[in-house]
Amino acid sequence: MAASPTKIAELDNQYSDDRVLRRYLERVLPSEMRADVESDLHDLGALAGGELYDLQLKDRGNDPTLTRYGPQGDRIDHVELTELWQRGLEETASRGVIAAAYEQEHGRYSRIDQFARAYLLLPGTDMLGFLLATTDGAARTLLNHGSEDLVDEALPHLLSRSPDTFWTSGQWRTEKEGGTDLSQIETTAHRNADGTWRLHGHKWFTSSTTANMALVLARTEDVADDGLTLFHVPIRESGSESPHDGIQVNRMKDKMGARKLPVSEVELDGAVARPVSGVGEGTRTLGPMVRIARTWNAVLATGLMRRGLALARDFSRNREAFGTPIIEKPLHYDTMASLQATFEGAFHLTFRLVELLGKQEAGEMSEQERHLFSVLTPLVKLTTAKQATNVLGEIMEAFGGGGYVEDTGVPMLLRNAYALPLWEGTTNVMALTALQKLRQDGRFAAVRAELARCEQAVETPALEQAVETAQGAFRNAMEWLAEALEDGSDAVEAGARRFALTLGHALELALLARHAQWTLPTDGSRATAVVEHFAAQGIDHIAPRRHYEAYLLANDHASQSLFGPSAPTTNGTVKETASE
Incomplete structure (x- = not known):
């Protein structure tokens, strides 16, 4: 297929064209279930390789915008999402990209169904997966730890298949001191005489203020252990342009990549909150959210690698050098073969983790599988994230100078990939x-x-x-x-x-x-x-x-003794952000 004048490469149906995904699903899914989901995946593949790809390129130069004040000088803190993200959220809801995992129509295979959908959708939505990860994590956290009234209030929205009623959820942990060491959290929670809670503090890096709710860590006074509690914070009503009182958006983050993700600095000045679980149990309560976020990170990594390879293949079939398509050049196809192999290794490792997550949620996990799941979660996250940056760097090179030109969309893929080793824990x-x-x-x-x-x-x-x-x-x-x-x-x-x-x-x-x-x-x-x-x-x-x-x-101390540093030592461990 020849590339159009406005594109560096064309995409076919991203399900039909993906031999790796199709063969994997043939192997792991019961035949009746595969027949049931294949039509949806085929439709999603057509969207991802067609209309959504076109919109992605059209929307390439747009970022979310913050309007802090209204025409009368009142504080409104309105964040406007780009057209691509608005469309992506609609497709997420209507195609059950969150809901499929929780409806449990396919039991332990439901997570495979869900993440196959996400894997196809995400490469064309410019890191919408980060917001979907925190939404998915919020749903699981509420199911595992939330009170009945909180679950009844939020879960139907988080799992809705209607764009009009679908909610997203942010995850607000990171403060100026960083996100890994939770002991540095300074946001405080105060309980009023009537039993209600209010939060005060500064969140330096929040996943989204356009979401309807967030799960927020704050420090509670006079509590044993680490004193951290996970709170549910309503951000805005459906259709509202402004966040609730007590939540102010100081600024949008000017990021290297994931630019359509409306990451913000937020001031909490009396924001209404409810504990998700017991007071002082915040670290333990985070476990499901962290596991799910790291799984989404790996699915994002594999999806981005697959998108880059699909574009590079089409380009190399249509680009000639010295009289032949460059895909016929031995050094080029040898390089592409190594990139394809790396992607396939990442894919199978990622979906092995997805399989285990599905078994855990269906209550079918053995003790040995539980141990494996615990180890695989950080291993899969770090391995696939590093592979994504390496593969997409090579993909850019596969286009020659065109890969360095912004309007091709290729540089965006690489910049987005570099968010993956950083989010939810560095390598x-x-x-x-x-x-x-x-x-x-x-x-x-x-x-x-x-x-x-x-x-x-x-x-x-x-x-x-x-x-x-x-x-x-x-x-x-x-x-x-x-x-x-x-x-x-x-x-x-x-x-x-x-x-x-x-x-x-x-x-x-x-x-x-x-x-x-x-x-x-x-x-x-x-x-x-x-x-x-x-x-x-x-x-x-x-x-x-x-x-x-x-x-x-x-x-690089020129005068440093060769007998070893007089440097501070550590105990070789980190304090994990959540109980797993």
Whole structure:
């Protein structure tokens, strides 16, 4: 298909054109269920590759706007969303992108149904997924921990399939000191004599003030433990242009990417609030929200990689260099093959996490799967986020100079991807979190069992070798950890990222091999080729490095003693933002 004069590349139906998604659904979904959802996915794929893609390019230069004062000088703090986001919210509701997970029409497969829809929709909506993640997380948090009256009030709106009644929810945790260390939260909650609560403080980075509600962490006085409570805060009524009293939007954030996400600085000056659960139980209550947000992050990462590859493929088929399409050039197609393999590894790792989330919510998760789910959540988030930035950087290069030109939409993909390693925990924070999870009873055994499950599913020599490579990387990582623990906490922390990425990539390789065995009858040599291309990139990142020398290099002190830094040490752990 030739590209139109206004586009650098064309897109086909994004469901029909996605062999990876279709083959995966053929393998994991019961045939009756797949037949039931396929029509919806096909329609969504047509929208994503057609009308929504056109609107995305048309809306490319628009950002949400803040009007702080009305014509009479009154404070209105009205945020106007762009046309693309307004359309995206309508499609989210009508196509059940949130609701499908909670209607439980397909039991433990309901999350697969939901995230297949999200995976198709999100690449064309410029990071709408961040707001949908907090909305989804709010729904699960209220179901798990909310009072009956709060659930009855909010849940029908959060799960509505009607754009007129659909609500979104923000998540307001981050303050000036950062978002990972919750002990730094300074927003306070005061209980009035009549039992009502009011919040006072400054939220430096809020996911959205255009949402109808938010879940907000605040510090409650005279409470044991960390003193944090999670509150439900109504932001605005449906159709209202201004937030409720006590909520002021100081400014919109001028961000590198995710520009259509109306991230704001918010002042809370007596905002009405209700505790979601018990007072002082805020950290524990956050668990479902954090897990779901990290899952959405991975789905966003895989969707963006898939979109970039689809555009680059079409471009390379229609762009000629020295008399032939560039897709016929050996170096180009070898590069594209490696990017495709990376995407497929990320896809199968992400949807393995989605499978476990669905089993948990359906009450069908075993103890070993519960341990695996706990470890996979941070591992999948950090692994796929880093892969998305790397893949989309290469995708930009695949277009040559055109990939650097804003009106093609390609730079936007890369900028958006760079939000993924930052949101809900940076790569380093996720690495320490994963390490912390793995050191709990049963977690290492769960990862080992997952690799063994993949080993048992393969019987082709090339695929058996791939799983053995994955198991070898896992064993090497375990040996490194044992040695690092003997050396002390600094050595453990210094190698945590390499350790986590080794485990993430090892799991991707094993899952790719397992899926390839199933697809061999239909895909032939392509099934093993993707596994071999992934393995060839290297999955074992464990290497002997002395952490004190890393300290010297990082600080670049010319006069620093070679006998090691006189630097403060840590205990090699982070305080997780929520109980999992």
